[in-house]
Amino acid sequence: MDYSPTSSPGLDTYVPHLQKWSKVFLTLMLATGLFKLIEFLCRVIYRLCLSPLRKFPGPWLAATSNAWEVYHSLKNDRFRVIHDLHEKHGNVVRIGPNHVSVASPEAFHYVFVTKCSSFLKTDFYATIQPGIGPRYAGLFNYIDHKQAMSERRDLQPMFSPGSLKQYEAKYDEQLDILIKVIKQRGKVNIFELFKFFMLDVIGDLALNESFGQVASGEEHQYVTDFNNAFMLIGLQTMFAPIIPLIPYLPFKKLKDAYYGLQRVFSYSQQRVENYLKMDVSKKQGSLMSGFLDPTTGDPKEGYSAWSIALAGHGFIVAGSEATSITLTYVIWALIKHPDVDHRLRSELSSLGESYSNTDLANLPYLDAVIRETLRVYPPAPAPMPRAVPKTGFEFEGVSYPPKESHML
Template sequence: MLKCQAAPFERVIEYLVRSLNNPLNKVPGPLYARFTNLPLKAAVISGRRIYHVHALHERYGPLVRIAPSEVAVADAQAFKLIHGVNSGFEKSPWYKDMVSIGREGVFTMANNKTHAARRRLLSRPFSKSHLRQHWEVVAKERVRLAVSQIRSEIVATGCADVLKWWTFMASDVSTHLMFGESFHTLEEGKVSDYIRKLQSALMGGGIGVELPLVRWIGRRLPFQICRDLWAANDYLMGYAKLAVSNMKSSQGKTNVFANMMTEAEKGERLDDEDVRIETQSLIVAGSETTSITLTYIVWAVLSRPDLQRRVEQELQTLQQDFGDADVEQLQLLNAVVEETLRLYGAAPGGLPRIVPAAGTTMRDLFLPRGTTVTTQAYTFHRDANIFPEPLEYIPERWMASNEDRHRVSDAAKAVYAPFGSGARTCLGVHLAYMELRMAAAACFRDCAGVRLAPSATPASMEMENFFLIAPAEHKCEITMP
């Protein structure tokens, strides 16, 4: 009896002794972070993680303990150490937990060796040359339709929500590439169940990691919002079957996995379940990220009439039926894309990695094995020592012709990471750039002279952060004066 009562007490003492002797106590940070991750959890659940961590960096410096076994890192050397190829830092189990669909895929794999083999297999179809040769035509056609729908909506109703249309566009491109057929959401013009699930998958995943019991119960409740948040991945996995059947079909519905089977014969194999898992994560990783970044491109440019005029002027040099290679030559437009990715890239939050077996030392502080270290682009991209006047939107800093102090230095390029860094850098980076460039060019050219609608205010565009960012009001309306 006495023993039973003593056990919890002993556990508390043991916990306190362990906490007091933890080598991470030497890492600066709020006292509470030694004992609890609750403030961090609260920030995640309320969509404020990037701000919470950034504020802690501002107060405590480049290395800050944010939870009992988690350290946020905003130091350039340490960034290189964590994300360098062959660094030995593996992705944290947080990714698998967030996606929560059983078998691991390229996005969630922790083991660096297993990941490298899968990544080799997937890299070719996502290379710039392969994308241009096989899929540019799809992206181009979807971009043109999206812009034409935006124009029609402005004519019909007085304004158009670009976030909605970019979401349809990016989703159509993703479904075409991964499934082998588009869902034609641009033609339908309505937020379908599929789109709602796509929009909720990462948000629900992020919240679900923090509140696993709520996720477990939520999955079983008959409410739409619960199903959208916590059954989204299962629902999307259902669609992923299409990718498998189209990959094998002789109906001409080819997808990015089609040629992979020939590659697979040379070594690494993909079975049907792997294709479903990869399809699901590529669809989720490739849709919202692109549409949100594009929305902020429009917002950033239309907020600055002089910049808008110069961008529109540059676009007059384009031939009518331009392609990605033509747009890639436009200095100002590409600078706008980079500057938007710096300040409003869709995935600026913490990318958690695990300290390898030997432990590591950063800024003279020892971090033991198993510590979670996270770097967030949000903080690096706002560091005044790296990007002069970091909060100012200055596309010119990316232009080769620019000689002034804003020009992006090599040191800045080393920590500029809107697509992550190292071996785990975004697989879809070339597809993303292709869509961002072509859609921004088509929009600013074919909708020249548009303005932000009164509903598109700084407050409405404030970034909320549930793994990705999104405008607080989940829309960005534009109009014709």
């Protein structure tokens, strides 16, 4: 068979067309690239020179794109850098094209308490998802205020004085183990031990089974996966589209986080499913009981084993890390301030040998120590962005334009 060019004369007729379409394609690519470049430059000029937020001080890169915020989030120094900006420029600084950070207790109270229904959560919260399974909407990531209030009403009974009393038995059991371990070891890493302790407590309350870390001195696989997954949860707020592609990427840490997150939620769901199979009389004394019909023991309308598992995981995130960090700082601060330690011990001694949680809650100096620790050493220096309402917002002589700015 002859494969010489003369055997296929028809190919010659396509060459000019291929050359022509190649030029057209190249022209379109160049035109698209030029258009995107012009669009980008126009956006940069607008954000630097014409945006209503141009009056607020801050890094010029932060004003032009989200790259500045992404960079410092990945470096894990975002909260320190923003603190330094406030030290340099004052209460209001610009940290993004549409973001300003406000360091004013009065403004915080106005936005998050007085007018909280007017300042809605931004889309930042909607991106916080497990990354696997059905999308989840709960108290933390609801954007709509009415939905959040409805969910809060469902959860309120779980934290009533009567419900908290039901949880005391589980808490006291874990506390006895903690005290025993401290006495046995004599010298301990209190941060690690408090972290194990709070995870054991919240795990028992939220998933009906303690992780047993304080007694064993070893980190449970759930906790290992949970810690690894934090990287993924942080990334998906900014790079949500790449999450499903992680198994195909050559990054071991990301893969470990991805599969670890799957194991975390699979474990949580299995614990909830086992809990749902228990007799109704045995389902009390757990945070999960608040999601169940008290008569039948089945999930209330709108809840499933999956949503309860995710809510339980949310309790673990909120209740373990922040509390263990605060406990560590309380002990550290008391050691650094012996006068405060002495006064607190005197107040606690006034209770005698037998006392209740209510008695502890009524101690003013203990309350002051805890509040001051939370003020000086906040355990969760994370953003809580709120969108400025359509009518705009003016406070302390500063005007914030509608739709253009998100307050952090």
